[in-house]
Amino acid sequence: MTMISKGLFLQGITKAYDGVEAVKNISLEIKSGEFFTLLGPSGCGKTTLLRMIAGLELQDSGTILLEDQDITRLPAIKRQINTVFQNYALFPHLSIFENIAFGLRARKIAEQEIHARVQNALDMLELGEMPKRYPHQLSGGQKQRVALARALVNEPKVLLLDEPMSALDAKLRAQVQVELRRLQKKLGQTFILVTHDQDEALVVSDRIAVMKDGQIVQFGTPEAVYDFPKNKFVAQFLGAANLLSGRFHDGIFHTDIGALELKTLPSWEQGTIAIRPEWIKISDTKPEKNGIRAKVNEIIYRGTNLDLGVEPGGIRVRSNTYKRFNIGDEVWLDLAPEDLVVLNE
Amino acid sequence: MNRLIIWYGELLTQKKLIKRGALFLGPGMLWLLIFLVLPGLILVLVSFAGRGAYGEMVWEYSFDNYKRLMGYGIFGWTPDYLVILLRSVWVALVTTGLSVVLSYPLCFFIARKPERTRYVWLMMVIIPFWTNMVIRTYSWFLILAPELPFAKLAAYFKIISPGMALYPSAFAVYLGMVSMFLPFVALPLFSSIERLDWTLVEAAQDLYSSNLRIFMHAILPQTLPGLSVGIILSFVPAMGMFVVPDLLGGAKYMLVGNLIQQQFGTSRDWAFGAAISMGLMILTMFSLYLYRRKNKGMELL
Numbered sequence A: 001m002t003m004i005s006k007g008l009f010l011q012g013i014t015k016a017y018d019g020v021e022a023v024k025n026i027s028l029e030i031k032s033g034e035f036f037t038l039l040g041p042s043g044c045g046k047t048t049l050l051r052m053i054a055g056l057e058l059q060d061s062g063t064i065l066l067e068d069q070d071i072t073r074l075p076a077i078k079r080q081i082n083t084v085f086q087n088y089a090l091f092p093h094l095s096i097f098e099n100i101a102f103g104l105r106a107r108k109i110a111e112q113e114i115h116a117r118v119q120n121a122l123d124m125l126e127l128g129e130m131p132k133r134y135p136h137q138l139s140g141g142q143k144q145r146v147a148l149a150r151a152l153v154n155e156p157k158v159l160l161l162d163e164p165m166s167a168l169d170a171k172l173r174a175q176v177q178v179e180l181r182r183l184q185k186k187l188g189q190t191f192i193l194v195t196h197d198q199d200e201a202l203v204v205s206d207r208i209a210v211m212k213d214g215q216i217v218q219f220g221t222p223e224a225v226y227d228f229p230k231n232k233f234v235a236q237f238l239g240a241a242n243l244l245s246g247r248f249h250d251g252i253f254h255t256d257i258g259a260l261e262l263k264t265l266p267s268w269e270q271g272t273i274a275i276r277p278e279w280i281k282i283s284d285t286k287p288e289k290n291g292i293r294a295k296v297n298e299i300i301y302r303g304t305n306l307d308l309g310v311e312p313g314g315i316r317v318r319s320n321t322y323k324r325f326n327i328g329d330e331v332w333l334d335l336a337p338e339d340l341v342v343l344n345e
Numbered sequence B: 001m002n003r004l005i006i007w008y009g010e011l012l013t014q015k016k017l018i019k020r021g022a023l024f025l026g027p028g029m030l031w032l033l034i035f036l037v038l039p040g041l042i043l044v045l046v047s048f049a050g051r052g053a054y055g056e057m058v059w060e061y062s063f064d065n066y067k068r069l070m071g072y073g074i075f076g077w078t079p080d081y082l083v084i085l086l087r088s089v090w091v092a093l094v095t096t097g098l099s100v101v102l103s104y105p106l107c108f109f110i111a112r113k114p115e116r117t118r119y120v121w122l123m124m125v126i127i128p129f130w131t132n133m134v135i136r137t138y139s140w141f142l143i144l145a146p147e148l149p150f151a152k153l154a155a156y157f158k159i160i161s162p163g164m165a166l167y168p169s170a171f172a173v174y175l176g177m178v179s180m181f182l183p184f185v186a187l188p189l190f191s192s193i194e195r196l197d198w199t200l201v202e203a204a205q206d207l208y209s210s211n212l213r214i215f216m217h218a219i220l221p222q223t224l225p226g227l228s229v230g231i232i233l234s235f236v237p238a239m240g241m242f243v244v245p246d247l248l249g250g251a252k253y254m255l256v257g258n259l260i261q262q263q264f265g266t267s268r269d270w271a272f273g274a275a276i277s278m279g280l281m282i283l284t285m286f287s288l289y290l291y292r293r294k295n296k297g298m299e300l301l
Helices: A046-054 A096-106 A111-124 A140-152 A172-187 A198-204 A222-227 A232-237 B014-047 B064-069 B080-111 B115-130 B133-143 B147-154 B171-196 B199-208 B211-240 B243-253 B256-264 B269-296
Strands: A007-016 A020-029 A035-039 A061-066 A081-085 A159-163 A192-195 A207-212 A213-222 A243-251 A252-255 A258-261 A271-274 A279-281 A291-301 A307-311 A315-319 A331-335 B004-007 B010-013
Touching: A007 A046, A020 A046, A020 A213, A035 A046, A035 A172, A035 A198, A046 A081, A046 A159, A046 A192, A081 A140, A081 B199, A096 A111, A096 A140, A111 A140, A140 A172, A159 A291, A172 A198, A172 B199, A192 A198, A198 A222, A207 A222, A213 A222, A213 A232, A222 B014, A232 A243, A232 A271, B004 B014, B010 B014, B014 B269, B064 B080, B064 B269, B080 B115, B080 B171, B080 B211, B080 B256, B080 B269, B115 B171, B133 B171, B133 B243, B171 B211, B171 B243, B199 B211, B211 B256, B243 B256, B256 B269
Parallel strands: A035 A192, A035 A207, A081 A159, A159 A192
Antiparallel strands: A007 A020, A007 A061, A207 A213, A243 A252, A243 A271, A252 A258, A279 A331, A291 A307, A291 A331, A307 A315, B004 B010
């Protein structure tokens, strides 16, 4: 019995450049209609993987299936997949209208339908005023919307986004992330985003694959990946994390800063656990379990919160209280057992 | 007048800046005035003069030379000179067109070479420049000689009769002209192709484009700056070329360059030669004007 699937399957995808493996035997299933993100530092192979899905790069081995159809050897012009490029790659000599109509014209769709579909795309992305302008007359955010419209107007089965927000300033980026997610939910189309920005990944995605050195390190919903990082790399790449290493015996984890009780028991004897700065509570009295006496030696004011650096152990704590601290203050840190994440590596 | 100005980081007075500008510009302007503007004006003057019985200049001003160029002679109207003018435009167009068509694959080939060997390939395009034009043209005599395979092949296919060389002929003229002007097109085009943004090509591929569409929208607009320079650098001198058509075309393929040379040489009719030169200049400027107008839309880039 064959499985009928509407999603995108990658099976054992491998790609090497000059003998260096950029993508190592990656297998993935991306469900139809989900917002999927490939997250990782630069050089982790995420863009290479995206380009292979687009048909702009040929894998050394592996299979790509789209809606159960083998597209492994299909050229880019025959794949019903469109891409939003990192620098948008708009055609500078064509008007915004013609840029958006580009893919439709190439497929010789009737003029009337082209007009209707481009107009629809212009409205959807709030580019109503723009059709006669040229790319060089547009702001970064507008260009990005045109690039999105140019891809979406073709009604691709999968939309690929290659770091589409890296050229936008921080405030606009935060706004565009929310809009992008709303758009994807409205259209119900499959989006695959490549980014190195963890905030972006957490905001927009249904599922995230965290990549490192050409491999997928962890895979899951944003909550799962953030709350239960598998290893040191994921813990530190997504958000901030305090890593505590030590020995585990007789049900207690022994570290340099003291003995801690754990909720999930590790399978190792020697290893590392993680706790996020915002999970640590600060109190004046000694907590019941896992209390650590510490001294504040750095205070960073961030408006919505304070970031504290405490000794011993160089632990970072995020304080949301309006309580004032001074350098040298002695406090109790409450590292609740359920907040301590046992790492595998 | 002694306002202070910061000129790219240097503190100056306005007066000093103007003085410096004049110092830099002066010699060049003077050079152009003496060797371009004045001779140009003299040429205009001479083109209205006449020729004496022994080839001397006669300072009687008339439009006779221009009428003659238009074909009105003592024996009535003949299109001979106009045909030569139009043929020159045609040869320059074909030469430039062929050079462009050949330059694109050549430049892509060189641009895709690794940086180490790229400049070796580029040198091979440039090196012929170091050889004298006449010698380069004469070397075609050898290549096209009746004893060599090219002529023999042409004779085998009955294009020429056996024992003949491939020159003088229109074919030889085009061959010589293209080999002369190819580098003028290829070098500026290469500088554009080297900086080509390939993501536009990928975007066109991603958007279902045929190869022609990819070229028209992702490659041509990006290479237009270099291509324009190349076209002008090739078309303008090709219009006035006389060495190549003279040697490889013989009397059968006279171009305006040869005609002018003839007037200043054997015919000893400087006034008519000046008038033809003016005609060539006007024709060239008109062609460039047409070209620029056609490209205005593209120059948005």
